[in-house]
Amino acid sequence: MRQLSIFEVAIIIALGTAAGDPMLSGESAILPSVLVFLVILLVYRIITFFAAKYQKIENILEGVPMYIVENGKFTMNEEGDANFAQDEFFAEMRVQGIEHIGQVRTALLETNGQVSFLFFEDEEVKPGLPIYPKLYAKKSKIIAKPGLYACTHCAEVSHLTQQQACSRCKKEEWVAAINDTRVK
């Protein structure tokens, strides 16, 4: 049966003291700890059984996969989700050999915290938000020269000639968009 990831952490926490107490303390006997192990195993089996049977229960326990990038832009529905840290996600993308978000057709945050990517073919790659630090650090509200700029917040790309807010998310910081294809 598939592992429910959140349980691994919960079980480690729960078994940690149950195993450690009889090691250290003369007050704690071993059989009660064995009992705790067995009860946790039983609860785990029961919950995984029902999670496998009913999708709803699995969704409550595990959450559902979340779209982060669609069509070379960040999705907007996850707005305000404090758990979605942009720099962490940039790091995840860089590890996957992605240079800018215009290369990514879809990115999906899986329930186990991993990110799945689907890419554009080279001829479909569009100008996008660069995610390597040297380029990204040049983000600014001031548009020095006309050109394609990517919104640092939602990755929307617009042709800008002057300072303005993003038409999609109303934020004002931009980075010059790049259009490189993926080198495989």
Added chain:
Amino acid sequence: MMASLDWKNIFLNDLDLTIAMEIGLRTVIMFALVLIFLRSTGKRG
């Protein structure tokens, strides 16, 4: 040396059926609380 070890104390101490049931109940409750807490942090994996 080994003879002086109290094996009953090491394995059982004062465990009886009532205490065993109480441990079972405590385990279920605490495990559920740990799960709820972990879930509410929103952290994945």
